[in-house]
Amino acid sequence: KAGVTQTPRYLIKTRGQQVTLSCSPISGHRSVSWYQQTPGQGLQFLFEYFSETQRNKGNFPGRFSGRQFSNSRSEMNVSTLELGDSALYLCASNPGDGSPLHFGNGTRLTVT
Amino acid sequence: GENVEQHPSTLSVQEGDSAVIKCTYSDSASNYFPWYKQELGKGPQLIIDIRSNVGEKKDQRIAVTLNKTAKHFSLHITETQPEDSAVYFCAATYSGGGADGLTFGKGTHLIIQP
Numbered sequence: 001k002a003g004v005t006q007t008p009r010y011l012i013k014t015r016g017q018q019v020t021l022s023c024s025p026i027s028g029h030r031s032v033s034w035y036q037q038t039p040g041q042g043l044q045f046l047f048e049y050f051s052e053t054q055r056n057k058g059n060f061p062g063r064f065s066g067r068q069f070s071n072s073r074s075e076m077n078v079s080t081l082e083l084g085d086s087a088l089y090l091c092a093s094n095p096g097d098g099s100p101l102h103f104g105n106g107t108r109l110t111v112t
Numbered sequence: 113g114e115n116v117e118q119h120p121s122t123l124s125v126q127e128g129d130s131a132v133i134k135c136t137y138s139d140s141a142s143n144y145f146p147w148y149k150q151e152l153g154k155g156p157q158l159i160i161d162i163r164s165n166v167g168e169k170k171d172q173r174i175a176v177t178l179n180k181t182a183k184h185f186s187l188h189i190t191e192t193q194p195e196d197s198a199v200y201f202c203a204a205t206y207s208g209g210g211a212d213g214l215t216f217g218k219g220t221h222l223i224i225q226p
Contacts, residue, residue, distance in 0.1 A: 004155070033213070035214075042201075042216055042217070042218045042219060043156070043201065043203075043214075043216040044216075045213030045214060045215070048213065056213050058213055059113075090155050090156070092155075098144070098207045100146055100158045100161055101146075101158070101214065102158070103148075103155035103156045103157070104155050105153070105154050105155045106155050
């Protein structure tokens with residue numbers, strides 16, 4: 001069974017731009033969660049989608065948004081990028097029933 | 113909200129010795145406590161988890177203990193090997209059936225000395 005796939009692996013953007021990251025969950029998993037990882041703040045929960053609906057949300061500004069498609073694939077969008085948005089963005093999936101999360105290898109975003 | 117403290121931030125042990133990483137949490141409603149291992153360039157990988165209805169769980173060389181009264185839980189790795197070198201994260205959440213947001217500790221960099 002293929003794991004969680006995130007694309008692209010690396011991105012370099014300029015302040016003020018916007019970016020879209022993609023995540024394909026494990027087959028059969030209906031829940032997709034997103035996390036931001038930085039050296040200073042560690043791993044922080046962004047939001048979770050289940051059956052195309054946002055079910056949980058962390059404490060991030062509205063510039064961070066996401067969506068989920070009918071095939072459970074998910075995208076995360078960050079608008080008006082700031083230098084502080086430079087981070088590893090991790091996607092995780094599970095069936096949606098409280099089972100453990102399985103993480104992808106992340107997208108490394110650098111904002112210059 | 114939940115707050116998870118993890119200690120130590122760096123742990124160096126001789127190959128073959130045991131390693132212990134400790135975490136405390138603040139929200140008494142939390143009932144699910146996973147541990148993740150993250151190697152360089154990869155995402156976190158679940159290595160063991162425990163729910164609040166048990167006090168200890170073992171899987172080969174890895175064990176986790178939970179003290180609900182004191183609100184702390186620990187990871188124990190015995191007979192450490194070079195491939196155990198990585199960053200380890202503890203986490204806590206109230207799991208009501210969905211993938212509720214995990215609150216992570218800051219991580220422990222485990223170094224296994226040959």
